[in-house]
Amino acid sequence: MTSPIIRFNNVTKRFGDFVVLDQFDFEVAQGEKVTSIGPSGSGKSTVLRILMTLEPFQEGALTIADISYHQPDGRGRFRASDHHLRQIRTNVGMVFQSFNLFPHMTVLRNVVEAPMAVLGLRRAEAECRAVELLRLVGLSDKKDHYPSQLSGGQQQRVAIARALAMRPRVLLFDEPTSALDPQLVGEVLGVIRGLAQEHDLTMLLVTHEMRFAREVSDRVCFFDKGRIVEQGPPDQIFSTPSQPRTREFLNSVLPG
């Protein structure tokens, strides 16, 4: 077993007085597909946002792809340098709840932007990679459209292609279907399901789609009040949860 690609060590994150993550320990192995479930405000999205370096934290340490990341408070003399943060981001990609495509760029341009600007790919190379990824998400015919011309499901699939174009080792999904009309959820989950077959790609998913979580995850973590209350293989968590809080939560979200 190789060393974990993600390791939270005693990480505490507060918003003012509110403790979002409470001495949080968490490890993810390379290639593992981990789903976080739990009530809103339980800290599951914050874990992803800290990994993406979008949020600072106040205590503890974090290792991502062997790069250690100490950022108590995220400012002052302990602030991680831009150079350091950018090294971490090289390994991590993120898909957002609200897609966040760049509205002034075509679909193709959205996907080639970062490979060209950050990785220094030439346009031909970047477009070649983008076209391939757009085919993967089933949107080859939309490459010259603008995001506003696409449905939410299509926009989210473009966002997935855009994140993949940077070839991250860890891909984070922050409630990727929560902003979608019910009939569009399936197409996005289909694409994520396909990615879950990728052996090397580490995936962290925050979702309310319980059936989907059960199907694609190697491990499911139940979050409550800034801690992981219970974790394990999906069948165990969904069929025989050991903690009362997990049972309570699952009863409230699962029909029947």
Add this chain to the structure above:
Amino acid sequence: MIYGFAYDTSSTLAYALSILPILGIGLIVTIEAALVGFGIALVLGLVWCLLRRSRFTALSWTIAAIVEFIRDTPLLVQLFFLYYVLPDYGVTLPAFLTGALALGLQYSAYTSEVYRGGFDAVPRGQWEAATALNLTRYQVYRDIVVPQAIPRILPSMGNYAVSMLKETPVLSVVTVLDMLNLANMIGDRTFEYLVPLSLVGLIFPIMTTLCSFGIHALERALPKAGLALR
């Protein structure tokens, strides 16, 4: 005679027609001053705005203070200062450049606020997506934020452009031969001020109206979602 054009005071119409070419030359100076001044305001305003958003608090506060000071000082005082005081310290600029610089400096305080509003209006999710894709801060501004801010800031920038155009006659007090200054000179020589000053008073609204039309056309032509710069 000014610029080789003689004045014909035989009738009001003849007088107006005879001095029009002189005012035309002044008009070119007026437009040039407005263009150079606004160019300076656009660039300097962006610089102020970006420095104010710096994470170095000391720098950000210093810039904020400077911009506030510029905004709170009358244009005329700044103009006199640049024109009469700077030469004492070895900086001598031609009158036209001094004037354009003063206009640009004053308006840069306004445009920096317009930029700030425009940048703040770009949703947080755009910054986060760009950061997640590992773009540098410079690239985020260049490729994501500025292009989306352009359609949002254009109407306010247009207002300031028109407003600056109307303020250019101030430059006549430091000897810039703009339209107003020439109209005065004509009056001084013919002892007839009504026609030249009326003409100046007419030409300004025509210019500002044209300018407004141009800005509206530009607003309509720009894609609402933003203008990809590259």
